[in-house]
Amino acid sequence: MARKTSLKDIANKVGVSTSLVSYVLNNKDKENRVGKETADKIRKAAKELNYFPNLNARSLKTNISHTIGLIVADISNPFFSSLARTIEDEAYARNYTVIFGSSDENNDKFIKVLDFLSTRQVDGFIVASPEESRETVLGLKESNVPLVLIDRYFSDIVVNTVMVDNFKASFEATNHLLNKGHKRIGAIVYESTLLHYQDRCNGYLEAMKQAGIVDGTQFLAKVNHQSLQTEIQEAVQKLIFEDKVTAIYFSTNTIATEGLKQIKNVGKKIQEEIDVVAFDENLIFQFLDVHVPFVSQPIKKMGQEAVRILIDQIENKDQGIINVLLKATLETKEKLQKVN
Structure with a gap:
């Protein structure tokens, strides 16, 4: 295991005393009259050295x-x-x-x-x-x-x-659409390093695989959290008009909210022309004319x-x-x- 960064390491890098470093990292720089330039250097060094407080x-x-x-x-x-x-x-x-x-x-x-x-x-x-x-x-x-x-x-x-159990919940949500007769089921998921999001993606892919749709990735769209609206707009259009999907699984309530809006924007009727299911509920679902099935997590x-x-x-x-x-x-x- 790598040695943890100490206050002394930061002090040596900046060329100040450990007490000065302590003042800054404990947000006491102003009351101890530490100059802004010095405080900024200390905070920058702490970040570069991956310092974590004890x-x-x-x-x-x-x-x-x-x-x-x-x-x-x-x-x-x-x-x-x-x-x-x-x-x-x-x-x-x-x-x-x-x-x-x-x-x-x-x-x-x-x-x-x-x-x-x-x-x-x-x-x-x-x-x-x-x-x-x-x-x-x-x-x-x-x-x-x-x-x-x-x-x-x-x-x-x-x-x-x-x-x-995100994998199982996603698997069952996809199965819900498969059991209604859909084969061309799209999924919109986050491009993410977070494992619970990956579990949801893998649950969808496994359900598609067990249904005999070996390459479920052909209907899989990954979107970035930072440019969500634009990427979901593009994903919905591709899934509906190029991939000819008849149903879409939205892997979060945030993705679902934007995805449902885009389905309506392209002139398709939700649950009639494009069936949907979402992971987590959103208040917007209550204002739709149709019911949106969703995975309910036991929050309490x-x-x-x-x-x-x-x-x-x-x-x-x-x-x-x-x-x-x-x-x-x-x-x-x-x-x-x-x-x-």
């Missing part, structure tokens, strides 16, 4: 604060806002307060939120990690602060997790389990690693009818 050392300075740090990927996403609400309620029932932030799927912001929460002396973290955050999560885990990853995970980092159970595991670890440091895998359900009101 959160455990900070927490040892006080007793349990009964405060939990929650970091989600995007608080504007209905899934994460509902999850945050559940976690806050469950924590409150156990006499804990939650301080939360959003990384906006950005690792640099994730690090800043982590560092801020650590100054608030939180007892532990519940985290939905963003893209490109493996090293950050590894550093957090190695700091020995109580930690639960929720919704996302890393296959090579042994840590508490609360997950939904996820939040309850994450809080239970974290508080148990806070209050019992010797607790072993716990991995919880929950089952999602497909919510549909329509009867299965074979496509003519």
Whole structure:
């Protein structure tokens, strides 16, 4: 295992004292009259050297604060806002307060939120990690602060997790369309390093394979989170007019919202000309004239389990690693009818 970067390493790189580095990285540079140029150099060096604060050392300075740090990927996403609400309620029932932030799927912001929460002396973290955050999560885990990853995970980092079986849920969502007689089923997924998104993609491909459609990738469109609207517009047009699909699986509620809009924009009737199914619900579904089947994640159970595991670890440091895998359900009101 590589040696962790220390305050002294940063001090040597910049040419200042370790106490000066400590002031800056603990956001006390202004009160200690550290110049802006020097502070900027220290923060830049810390980032270049992959410095991660010793959160455990900070927490040892006080007793349990009964405060939990929650970091989600995007608080504007209905899934994460509902999850945050559940976690806050469950924590409150156990006499804990939650301080939360959003990384906006950005690792640099994730690090800043982590560092801020650590100054608030939180007892532990519940985290939905963003893209490109493996090293950050590894550093957090190695700091020995109580930690639960929720919704996302890393296959090579042994840590508490609360997950939904994304592969199986995606497999069943695709099967829903296959059982209605569709063969040319498109899927729109994120181009992502996050494993839970890859699990959803693989669940779709496996369902297509078992249905005898060996090369399901021919109907698979991957889109980038940063240019979502444009890429989904292009994907929907290609799937409908070039690939001649009769159904589309949207692997997130955000993708579904934009995808449904694009289906209408190209003049196709949802659930009549183009059948659809989505992963996660969105409020916009309630305003459509047709029902959109969707994978429903057990958000309340996820939040309850994450809080239970974290508080148990806070209050019992010797607790072993716990991995919880929950089952999602497909919510549909329509009867299965074979496509003519």
